[in-house]
Amino acid sequence: MSEPVIPGRTGGLITLGAADALWADLTAGSAVPTASAAFTRSPARAQAGYVLLGGCVVATVKAGGGRWSVPETEVRRAAAELNAVEMDPQDLVRIGPFRDGSKQEHSEGTSLRWRRRIARELQEPDEPERAARGEDGRPYHLAGIDWRRMLVEKTRDRTVRTWWLPRAVVRLLDVAEHTETRWLRAARTRQASTTVTEPPTHHRQPRAADDRQTTSPDCLTTPLRPYNEELKGHLYSVLSRKPGTSRKVAGWICAVCRTAPAAVLDHCHEHGYVRAPVCHSCNTQERPDHLYSNDIRVAHHYTRLFHTHTADWLRHWHRCPGCRARTTLPLPHLAAWTAHIACRSLRPTHRDPGSSRGRKPCGALRVSWTGSHHAPGSCQFTVAVDLCPSGEHRVLAHVPYREAAERFRTWLAETAPDVAAEAGPDRLDGLPTRFRPVIADTNGEGLALF
Secondary structure (H helix, E strand, O other): OOOOOOOOOEOOEEEHHHHHHHHHHHOOOOOOOEOOOOOOOOOOOHHHOEEEEOOEEEEOEEOHHHOEEEEHHHHHHHHHHHHOOOOOOOOEEEEEOOOOHHHHOOOOOOOOOHHHHHHHHHHOOOOHHHHOOOOOOOOOOEOOEOHHHOOEEEEEOOOEEEEEEEHHHHHHHHHHHHHHHHHHHHHHHHHHHHHHHOOOHHHOOOOOOOOOEEOOOOOOOOOOEOOOOOOOOOEHHHHOOOOOHHHHHHOEEOOOOOOOEOOEEEEOOOOOEEEEEEOHHHHHHHOOEOOOOOEEEEOOOHHHHHHHOHHHHHHHHOOOHHHHHHOOOOHHHHHHHHHHHHOHHHOOEEEOOOOOOOEEEOOEEEEEEEOOOOOOOOOEEEEEEEOOOOOOOOEEEEEEHHHHHHHHHHHHHHHOHHHHHOOOHHHOOOOOOOOOOOOOOOOOOOOOOO
16 A cells, blocks of 8 residues: 655655644544644644644654654654544533632643633633734634534523533643643753753854754653652641642652643542642542532532442542541542432432433432531431422432441442452551641632542
8 A cells, every 4th residue: 555645745754734734634533623723823833843732742843945844753643642532522621710710820831721721712802912813813722622612611500601621631631731841841951951061163063954953852751650659648738838849740640540640639628638649630520510618519420430430539539548547538529429329229310212221310419418527426418409300309318427428338348348448447557636737728719629
């Protein structure tokens, strides 16, 4: 089989226009929608020595005639990696807006900052900077991904709007941002080393006329290391104040999915202990939906937490010595488990012609509680159904905290015996009798880590 001829191809390099066409052609069947002008339209950074495509950095080269080009093999590699991404359009992650959202941005050494870009696009349509970009002034893509085709906007109380993207896309953009940060850091290190070690100009050999000039650093950065419980038993209130903690976290791979770079330290708000470094996607998935002071919505992603990937998540939650010693979960998680698992048989169903089984669960599941885990004797969960088509089934059950905790211990022993075997007060020596208070979460409304 002969290789297709690509316009503008010379010696393994193709022009940016040809790379645009190749990228669009190779990713036409991808589950993640991509842009057709990934190399030539903002915010692509070909003149900076690289272009982000999904989670990959593709180096750009200034070839003969001063034209910017890219290695064809790198475009194909990036397309193959993107095509391998599986996306569930129903598994959504809220990406904003959040109060004080600017505090969450990690702008050091990165140009993607995709959350900030999306917020800017959706919140500030008349921004002067937008007009300066030309045409309609709007970035068409992020890392070659056409995010607008996947964005879901929801409203609450007909006034508050929120934005959501599929979890696979959020994870992919987080990887892209992390990859770009490492690339730029390596470029600065390489440039500093070259400045120190290069001989004076008059000793340099002249460059041949047909030599290609590349501004891209080598992509030989230190690989992400797996998390091996290095932070076991540490308090978040202490680590969060130590200089260099963020850089250290960025060197690990996510302790839950083990595929994306870690970005934050997940910790238990009840006991104050660090669990592990995790990526933004896993951190969002682990956080209870629509959490208020004592009320959460039990959404679709709990199927993953309590069914398909149960052992992984239970092991992660029990990285907190307090939860592990008491063989329980933090209050919001135990509430969600009680509604989703312990009260599953109580939830009514309605006829659904579009389902193979003919029925679907009624409305939206919600659980609230009175009291706190500090006074388990008076704490009680109330499991209810909202948005029922018939207007019925408002309250399904009232479950005392102690009963819910006992049910959870029984279920844990049956579902994840290895995790249960490591739990209990006799399994943990030196557990403090009084836990230090947890510092207030300042990352923005609704972003508390549990």
